Amino acid sequence: MKKLIAVDVDGTLVNSKGQITAKTREALIAATKAGHEVMIVSGRPTFGIREQALSLGFDKFGGVLSAYNGGQLYDFKEGKILANHPMDYDLAMEILELSKSLDLEIMIPHGDLIYTDKADNFYSQRESGMLNMEVKAIDNIRDSLDFTPNKLLFAQDPDKLDEPCAKIKEKFGNLTEQVKSARFYYEVMPKGLSKGSSIIEACKIFGIDIKDAIVFGDEMNDLSMFEVAGTGVAMGNAVEPIKKLADYVTLSNNEDGIAYYLENFVLNKEEK
Incomplete structure (x- = not known):
């Protein structure tokens, strides 16, 4: 069988x-x-x-x-x-808009690249090394995307992660799947x-x-x-x-x- x-x-x-x-x-x-x-x-x-x-x-x-x-x-x-x-494009942009007011680093994997808004982002460099994927920094990544992401990955020091992510959960929890995938990572994905x-x-x-x-x-x-x-x-x-x-x-x-x-x-x- x-x-x-x-x-x-x-x-x-x-x-x-x-x-x-x-x-x-x-x-x-x-x-x-x-x-x-x-x-x-x-x-x-x-x-x-x-x-x-x-x-x-x-x-x-x-x-x-x-x-x-x-x-x-x-x-x-x-x-x-x-x-x-993939995520709904407009929903992804709403989440990214909220994240601009939160103390969170952003990573958006797509194809063979990891997109972020800070070239010296410690966490994106960590992901790059672990996954063997290049990082591409785009200053206005939270204002404009030319693709629909499969997930949004947020990162912060473990003692600073929970509070800002709770705000994402409160506003978008019923529209997305959200998971703390590591002590310093929080992932947002399509519902279901x-x-x-x-x-x-x-x-x-x-x-x-x-x-x-x-x-x-x-x-x-x-x-x-x-x-x-x-x-x-x-x-x-x-x-x-x-x-x-x-x-x-x-x-x-x-x-x-x-x-x-x-x-x-x-x-x-x-x-x-």
């Missing part, structure tokens, strides 16, 4: 050194060769997870990227966008999107029953995947709420937890 195998990135697909181990790579490639759909699921922009896709041979064997927390599905081998859910929604959408595209979706995750932002998939596999390093919701708790990301589960419950089962 064809499966959708969806893997979170940080704390799941990569180990504590940010690397995909050889054993995990081999297991996921074996799953692809066996006819399953392997999907990387992340809040990162599509371009920002291309290195992981290349490491898993998506360019040779196929594979799907779910980026922007469900905002875009991308067939890596074919170079084709399967689904795209999540990692879980991308699992449902991918299953429909590939004709896979949702009960045949297997998801791997470790943090609370993976919760929506566990709520919709037929099988939720928590990493050994996962937070307790995810472990409690999971159907199975595998080894940690430093112990090839993805490979362990696939070898014991998917790949070896097919060989018998």
Whole structure:
């Protein structure tokens, strides 16, 4: 039976050194060769997870990227966008207008660039290094955009982030999805999107029953995947709420937890 195998990135697909181990790579490639759909699921922009896709041979064997927390599905081998859910342009501009009065740095990933209004923005430089994406500073970025963004990313020191973001939540919370994705990051996305929604959408595209979706995750932002998939596999390093919701708790990301589960419950089962 064809499966959708969806893997979170940080704390799941990569180990504590940010690397995909050889054993995990081999297991996921074996799953692809066996006819399953392997999907990387992340809040990162599509371009920002291309290195992981290349490491898993998506360019040779196929594979799907779910980026922007469900905002875009991308067939890596074919170079084709399967689904795209950008923000409403006017709504994005309203949020950016409000942000001008708030002590928040702004980052807007689009294509292979990270747009911001300050060239020396510490957080955009951090994102640039982590995602291997160039930063483009535009002074009036909060006044004018020539594209519709998939998400808006705000940043500030952890002790200064919550108060201004609460104002964004108060005014636009019913019109958008908002999440504190790190101690210093706050993301605003179109209403109704999540990692879980991308699992449902991918299953429909590939004709896979949702009960045949297997998801791997470790943090609370993976919760929506566990709520919709037929099988939720928590990493050994996962937070307790995810472990409690999971159907199975595998080894940690430093112990090839993805490979362990696939070898014991998917790949070896097919060989018998």
